[in-house]
Amino acid sequence: MLDTSSPHVRAVLPLLYVAWADGVLVPSEADTIRRQIQAQDWIDASTREEICGHLDPQSPPTPTQYFRWIRALKEGAAQTSVTTRCSLAELGVSIAAGGSDGAALPEPSRRALEDIEAALNIDGEEVLSDLLGERPEPEPPAVEAPFEVDALTALLDGTHADLRERVRTLLQDPVFGYRPDLDTPAYREQVLHWCERLAEQGLGGLGYPEEHGGDGDMG
Template identity: 45%
Template structure:
C-alpha cells in the first residue's frame, strides 16, 4: 500500500468527532478557537456540516455529494463556497475545535427555537440563519438546502433529534415502552470494537456497495465483488490484522469483527474478503518468514497481489495430513518442485483461483532426499501480472454454484513448477 493512498483512508477510518463529542464535548469554546461570527450562508449550512462529520452517519461519497452541491449554489458568496469546500473534503476532516464550534452553535440556536428537535436539517439551517439576526435566507436557498437533504437520502430529522432533542421512547402496539433498549443492546454486542464496526457499516452503506440485479451473470458478479473487496482494501480494512508495515495494527480480533460485520452485507464479499486477507494473507502472516511477510503482506493488504489458499484437494478436505501434492526440494538448484502427482489430486474449490489470484499459498507434502517431512505451506505464483496462467500451472473453473457466485472458485494442477527456496 503506498503512503499517498493510505493516508487519507486512515484519516477517514480514525476520525470520530461525534463519538468523542458524546463522551466529553467541551461545554465552552477553547482559547484557540476562531470567534469570528459565521456569515448567514455558512450558518444555514451548519447542520449539513454537522451531519457530514457526525460519526458513522454519512459515507465519503455522500460527503462528496454535499460538497459538489454546495459548490454549485449561487446564493452562497464565493468566499462562503470556498470555506465550505475546505470543510467538506472527505479526505481532510475538520479539526475537533471547528467541529465542536458547529455543534455548540447548533445546540445553542436550537435551544432558542420552538420544536427544534422536529426539524429537518434544511429547516434547522434556515431557522438558524434567521436567529443569527440576518435577513431570512432566500427562497432559492431554502429550496436548495431541502434538495441537498433529499439527495442524501438520510433521515435528517432523526439526526437533528439525536443532536438537539430527546429520542421518543419505542413503544409496542399497546403503547407500552418496550423492554429492549436497542442502542444499549447494540453497544453491548459491538463491545470494544464498536467504532470499527460502525465505520465498516458506514462504508458498506456507500452507494458503491449497492446490490446488482439478482440475475447478474456469474462473471459480472465476480468482478463486482472484486471491486467491493478492493474498496475495503483501499479503506485499510483488509490490513487490520497485519503488522504496521503492511498498513495494519496486528489486530486479529478487529479483523474477525470486520469479517462478521461484512457478512451482514453480502456473503460472497465476506468469503472473498476472508480468502484474500484471512486465508491467503493470514497464511503468510502466520506461517511466512520475516522476509516473506515484508515482501508480500503490504501487497496482499492493498490487493495489489490477489491471492488464494490452496489446501483442499479433490480427495482430501478434512484429512489435510494425507494431501497428495508434493514439494520436492532440489538442493542443487535451491528450489522446490511442486507437483500434482495424478490428475484427481488437484486442488479443489479454491476461492479466488478461477479468475483473480496471482499467487497461492499451496499446502503440500515436503520431500527432501526421498524423505517425507509432512505438510508445509509454499508461496507459489500461478498467474503473471497480465492475469495469464504461468507455465507449470493449469487452472479450471468450478463454474456457477448454488450460492456465493461472487467468488471465483477453481481447481489447480501443478506440473513440476519450480519455486525458489
C-alpha cells in the first residue's frame, strides 16, 4: 500500500487519482505515467517500483486505497494555498512539501510532473474543481432528450452495464484510434496489437471457464 505520507508519493498522487478516476486505466495513460515515473531519479528506486505497481490495468486500487488517496489529497490541499486554478503538478509539489514553499522536492520534480500532466492532456482545473468540491453546477442542455437517458442506457447495457462502460472508456483511448492509412498486412498487425492491449486489461479471459483461469461468463 502506498505510503501517502511520503513526499515522493504525494507528488505523484494527483496523477494516480486522475488515472483511476473512472475506474479504468487506459493503455496510453498507463504507459505514459509508468515511463515518466521510471525516468525520475529524484524518486528512489523502491518508491518508483511501488508507484508503478499501482499502474497495472488488471489490478485497480481497492475502494479503501482510492479513498485514502482522495483523503490525502484533500487534507494536503487544505494545508496549502492550492486553488482550483492550479495545475496537478502544482498540487503535487505543494502537498509534497506539506504546505511549505516546495523545498521538500528538487526543482526538476516540478518540471517532470508538468511534463507528465501535459503528456496526459489533463485539464487540471477541472480535476481540482471535482476533487476540492468547488465545481459549479453544469448548465442544463439546450435540448433535453424526450426520454430518460440513464434509464435507456441501463436497459440497453443490461446485466453487463459496468463492463460495457469500461469497454467504452477503453475504446476512447487514442491507442485504439482507427488507422485508415494501413494496408491489409499492417492492419492485421494493428488489430493484433489492439487485442494484446485488451488482453492486458483482462478482457480476454472473461468468457473462459473458471477452472482455466477465466471468469466463466459467456454473456
